[in-house]
Amino acid sequence: MAYFIQQLVNGLTLGAIYALIAIGYTMVYGIVGMINFAHGEIFMIGAFISLIFFVVLGVIGITWIPLALLLVLLIAMALTAVYGWAVERIAYRPLRGSFRLAPLISAIGMSIFLQNYVLLVQGAHEKALPPIITGGFDLMQQGGFVVSVSWLQLIIVGATLLLMVVFTAIIQLTPLGRAQRATEQDMTMAALLGIDVDRTISLTFVIGAALAAVAGLMVTLQYGVIDFFIGFLAGIKAFTAAVLGGIGSLPGAVLGGLLIGVIEAFWSGYCPSEYKDVAVYAVLILVLMFRPSGLLGRPEVEKV
């Protein structure tokens, strides 16, 4: 039982990170109907920027942890958002209205490009960061097995839920959210009614990238080791999360992310862990086959 709860805690932490990335997939899919294949790499870039600025701040002497954390968070969100914006501007905007597979192929190209760009400028080695937020508490004890929860895990899950609430509110209540929902329903009509469609789509990518940067920061803090390749797997898992939750739905992305994290943690805990990725891919394939609209999504109607 204690082991079960420990896996659940670990799974929720991992799932919260997937959820943050999944929000980016789900928002972009909702609004332009494409899989932003490069989103995993945006997350990886966010992790790299976080790690770099932790090191830089440490060297220039800002060592009070809350301040350093806040600064890194802001810098990483801002600079990663520029990447998100640039990817959309360069690789996707010129393709609006091109043939069906064009944006997806362009996205795959962008993903390969970004991965190899980071490989070239930052090297192939794993980058490590010493633990910054340490400590935690013991949740329970049973038969000599202690279930421990670290402060960091609480922060990660808490921040994810907070961001989900904030962004759901943005989409429901603000003019930007209204513009997004209008663009999602009918791009041409929205443009006719005076909505700047290009700007709305750009902002969607910017928000998605900023959230991916938060996820990147959390991965850097939680696991302490990153390399240029982490975006590929995390991207697929987050995409699976978005599909599982129902693509286009924000709470669905968070729910899907948490579920994927928990599935992965339990699989590692109870089954041969080298097959944990297979478990996630299997979930992806099964969901797409039997319930393509996901848990919280609406069924899609094909129009001519």
Add this chain to the structure above:
Amino acid sequence: MSAAPRVKDAGLAALIALALAFPLIGFETSDAGVGFSTRFSWVAIAAAVVFAGRLLFGLVPRRFHLHQFGVRKTAIPQGKLVKLASAALIVFAVLLPVTPFASRRSIDLGTLALIYVILGWGLNVVVGLAGLLDLGYVAFYAVGAYTFALAAQWYHVSFWEMLPLSGMTAATAGILLGIPVLRLRGDYLAIVTLGFGEIVRIVLNNWTAVTGGPNGIGDIPRPSVFGMPIAAGAPAGVTTFNHFFGIAYDPIQRLIWLYYVALAVALAINWFSLRVRRLPIGRAWEALREDEIACRALGLNPTTTKLSAFAIGAMTGGFAGALFAARAGFISPESFNFQESATVLSIVVLGGMGSQLGVALAAVILATLPEFGREFAQYRMLIFGAAMVAIMIWRPRGIFTIRAPSVRLDRI
């Protein structure tokens, strides 16, 4: 645009480049995560290049912009030119082993290029003709290679017995995967096939009892010449090729033979796909690519149509896999990662989806590119990625776009 807004626009672009380059190019942390070095001059260079580039781009008259070419590309002469180029390519390929370029290195490279040509043509049927984006194509390549390698290891069967079987096993794998997933929409299909490709690689990597895991499988036999091995000496009762023809043994003969085998397989596949394209099924693929809903309305069964394209693509991948195993003599799961799928996909995209000649040229170029220098190899995937984006923007039908639809209304 007058000068001032142009400079402002370029300045803005440079500012963005600065923000992009500053964190990742400007700093390089040490691997241990305790110190860093700076490269701000690089950042400045990047920003300056973007500024100059954007400024110059603004000066180019609009009608010379690259994406304007994209609209006019259909004017490229067809028919004769394509035939001439194809013939030249085939003649060059056939004569390669007797040209002055022939060396162990170049023939081996030629074989590799041909394997990529075969892969490209196989994926071309799936992506270019049927319009199904398959990101896990390497799985069928792996199935073909492992079928041959395992059969050779356990049952000591030869290359020639296993070549068709490798193709058939891969085609079966394609059908088994295809039945459940081909109902999915385009981009979902892409992700599912990607997942399938990764599952195959993970299983190959971890099912150590059968596949040898990361250590792979070695001692894969080379193809014989009508049952006669190419070897210096042979065990009793076996006539070697060299003995039969009275030619002194030279290791390059094996490479040349394998090269011709690959060439023959490639030409057979080319002939097959050119033919099948003119059959009703081939026309159905292209129709399905253009408009699935219309096809359904006209009574085409999209699932069987897609399935046939998928199976033929998979079978071709299986042949390529068997050739790859025979060429290397050793295979391991590392040869079948996503990067390989992406490479084959970029061959098809760069070559122009649906164009046989374009795909062949792209495959040869991409396979031989890393040989022009090790530094170049380092940038290979970077260039692939950037090229895929650029092609989609400027020439979505490929660099060597020379293919019209197989059937046009006015010609029926």
